[in-house]
Amino acid sequence: xxxxxxxxGLAKALDVVGDRWTLLIVRELLIxxxxxxxxxxxxxxxxxxxxxxxxxxxxxTAGLLTREEAPPPIATTLFRLxxxxxxxxxxxxxxxxxxxxLLSKLSRxxxxxxxxxxxxxxHHLVDRAPSLPPLIIELRTxxxxxxxxxxxxxxxxxxxxxSHPDAVLVxxxxxxxxxxxxxxxxxxxxxxxxxxxxxxxxxxxxxKEPHPQPRTKPPSRRKGQPGRLS
Amino acid sequence: xxxxxxxxGLAKALDVVGDRWTLLIVRELLIxxxxxxxxxxxxxxxxxxxxxxxxxxxxxTAGLLTREEAPPPIATTLFRLxxxxxxxxxxxxxxxxxxxxLLSKLSRxxxxxxxxxxxxxxHHLVDRAPSLPPLIIELRTxxxxxxxxxxxxxxxxxxxxxSHPDAVLVxxxxxxxxxxxxxxxxxxxxxxxxxxxxxxxxxxxxxKEPHPQPRTKPPSRRKGQPGRLS
DNA sequence: CAGCATCCGCTTTGATACTG
DNA sequence: CAGTATCAAAGCGGATGCTG
Numbered sequence: 001x002x003x004x005x006x007x008x009g010l011a012k013a014l015d016v017v018g019d020r021w022t023l024l025i026v027r028e029l030l031i032x033x034x035x036x037x038x039x040x041x042x043x044x045x046x047x048x049x050x051x052x053x054x055x056x057x058x059x060x061t062a063g064l065l066t067r068e069e070a071p072p073p074i075a076t077t078l079f080r081l082x083x084x085x086x087x088x089x090x091x092x093x094x095x096x097x098x099x100x101x102l103l104s105k106l107s108r109x110x111x112x113x114x115x116x117x118x119x120x121x122x123h124h125l126v127d128r129a130p131s132l133p134p135l136i137i138e139l140r141t142x143x144x145x146x147x148x149x150x151x152x153x154x155x156x157x158x159x160x161x162x163s164h165p166d167a168v169l170v171x172x173x174x175x176x177x178x179x180x181x182x183x184x185x186x187x188x189x190x191x192x193x194x195x196x197x198x199x200x201x202x203x204x205x206x207x208k209e210p211h212p213q214p215r216t217k218p219p220s221r222r223k224g225q226p227g228r229l230s
Numbered sequence: 231x232x233x234x235x236x237x238x239g240l241a242k243a244l245d246v247v248g249d250r251w252t253l254l255i256v257r258e259l260l261i262x263x264x265x266x267x268x269x270x271x272x273x274x275x276x277x278x279x280x281x282x283x284x285x286x287x288x289x290x291t292a293g294l295l296t297r298e299e300a301p302p303p304i305a306t307t308l309f310r311l312x313x314x315x316x317x318x319x320x321x322x323x324x325x326x327x328x329x330x331x332l333l334s335k336l337s338r339x340x341x342x343x344x345x346x347x348x349x350x351x352x353h354h355l356v357d358r359a360p361s362l363p364p365l366i367i368e369l370r371t372x373x374x375x376x377x378x379x380x381x382x383x384x385x386x387x388x389x390x391x392x393s394h395p396d397a398v399l400v401x402x403x404x405x406x407x408x409x410x411x412x413x414x415x416x417x418x419x420x421x422x423x424x425x426x427x428x429x430x431x432x433x434x435x436x437x438k439e440p441h442p443q444p445r446t447k448p449p450s451r452r453k454g455q456p457g458r459l460s
Numbered sequence: 461c462a463g464c465a466t467c468c469g470c471t472t473t474g475a476t477a478c479t480g
Numbered sequence: 481c482a483g484t485a486t487c488a489a490a491g492c493g494g495a496t497g498c499t500g
Contacts, residue, residue, distance in 0.1 A: 001250075001472090002471080002472095002492085002493090004254065004276060005275075005276060005340045005341055006254075006275065006276070006340055006341050006342070006346070007333060007337050007338075007340040007341065007342040007346070007403060007404065008257075008326070008329075008333075008342075008346045009325075009326035009327065009328075009329040009330040009332070009333060009350055010253065010254065010257055010322055010325055010326040010329055010349075011254060011329070012329040012330075012332035012333055012337070013325045013326065013328050013329025013332070014253060014254070014325070014329070015329075015332070016329070016332065017325075018248075018250065018253075019472090020231075020248065020472085020473070021473095023240065023244060023248075024234065024236075024240065024241060024244070027238075027240055036481075036482085037481065037482050037483070038481060038482075041482095045235075045236065046234060046235060046236070046474090047474090048473070048474050048475065048476090049475095049476095049482085049483070049484090050473090050474090050475095050483085050484070050485080050486095051472090051473065051474075052483090053482080053483055053484075075481085076481065076482085077481085077482070077483095087328060088328065090324060091321060091324045091325055091328060092240055094320060094321045094324065095239075095240055095243045095244070095247075095321055096238070096239035096240040096243065097239065098239075098243050098317060098318065098321060099238075099239040099240055099241070099242040099243025099244070099245075099246070100239040100242075102239070102242035102243070102245070102246065103237060103238075103239060103242055107237050107242070108237075110235045110236050110237040111235055111236050111237065112236070112237040112238075116236070116237070116238045119240075120239055173237060174237065231491090232473085232474090232490085232491095249491095250491085250492075251492095266462075266463090267462060267463050267464080268461085268462060268463080271463095276493085277493090278492070278493050278494060278495095279463085279464070279465095279494095280464075280465065280466080280492095280493090280494095281491090281492065281493075282463095282464090283463070283464050283465080305462090305500095306462070306463095307462080307463075
């Protein structure tokens with residue numbers, strides 16, 4: 001990117017991360033830690049391959065990431081954020097939070113990768129009952145499943161299914177996301193096509209505000225099946 | 231900007247504010263509140279006038295700012311951030327802070343406007359002695375002077391000179407900025423060409439860490455003239 | 461003068477094809 | 481797997497001109 005040439009920290013930051021795709025590449029590396037070129041390309045639907053290669057070079061020069069050549073048995077290049085690059089994480093979280101209201105129904109045909117849920121979910125889910133046994137929730141949406149697990153008052157995410165989840169959410173990703181974050185009440189999400197197995201209380205345990213939109217009268221709670229599911 | 235078309239809050243945020251110049255326009259409106267077109271153009275050296283007009287239209291459409299047509303006596307258009315636009319402030323502060331280390335000596339020939347100091351200074355200066363009488367510091371650098379004043383444990387900035395400052399800093403903007411934020415110790419800044427009038431203690435009163443880089447032995451404190459200056 | 465719109469050359473981006 | 485090469489389209493920067 002052409003420099004703004006302004007003596008201003010914000011302008012200097014944008015000189016480095018203001019290019020198209022750059023912050024989304026940082027997103028991928030924040031979520032996936034060590035990425036191969038093809039992992040990145042797969043997590044960035046729409047990017048042209050030459051542009052990805054160019055950005056990776058520029059970001060390496062700028063000190064945002066490093067490129068590790070793995071030795072012959074593995075024989076692949078791994079891209080990883082430097083500490084300086086990882087310092088962008090709080091900014092990405094805030095920006096993502098700022099942009100969340102723009103995820104409307106109109107975005108339903110947008111590309112989606114399950115791992116994109118990781119940062120926003122870890123950012124605004126909590127464990128409101130850390131003294132209870134750990135809670136495990138499996139999400140089945142998008143290109144792969146994802147598991148949420150409460151640890152030390154927080155919610156950690158990882159890719160892949162859970163072996164003994166307390167609850168399972170299955171459905172289109174906008175429903176799963178809105179239901180988890182509390183934008184949609186569970187009953188509304190179920191009415192819209194979400195499948196939920198487990199005790200509904202588990203959901204309110206990890207939402208920051210259990211009833212964020214009491215615009216209409218609060219929907220009546222439905223009993224789920226408590227206990228572990230296989 | 232062409233949409234990333236990804237179901238991700240960050241990608242949606244970048245769809246709106248990821249265009250070149252957009253966040254710098256937000257910076258201007260955060261600092262100056264109500265701006266005329268020419269104020270904006272002056273605060274954004276390097277922008278092409280047609281591009282500014284286009285961005286303002288797009289940002290109005292996106293709900294970031296409003297355009298007020300002032301009645302005939304004033305006869306000018308005022309641009310102002312909406313609350314939604316103002317929600318970007320913490321993000322800009324973080325990004326500006328992240329970019330601050332990039333403001334090196336190499337940036338000395340970059341364009342500069344005094345009001346750009348406003349956000350970073352208010353962001354990381356504090357009043358470490360709020361029980362003392364208010365402190366007033368005048369900066370003379372860049373295109374106009376700026377006044378710092380302690381209020382309720384914080385430091386507020388405004389453009390223009392102070393009538394009875396406790397201290398005055400005169401010199402090139404990188405020196406004034408580094409000296410205030412503590413990147414440079416006062417003695418170093420003075421040695422580099424900064425003029426400082428007032429008690430050196432006043433500086434450590436508003437810095438978050440009074441001695442941030444004791445790599446070399448701490449420079450000996452020089453006595454200044456305490457008390458008010460005219 | 462404030463607030464643009466138009467034109468033109470250059471740079472960046474996007475899409476696709478191809479390679480060690 | 482990890483890119484490079486090529487080319488068309490879009491975006492940007494700079495100059496200039498127009499309108500109240």
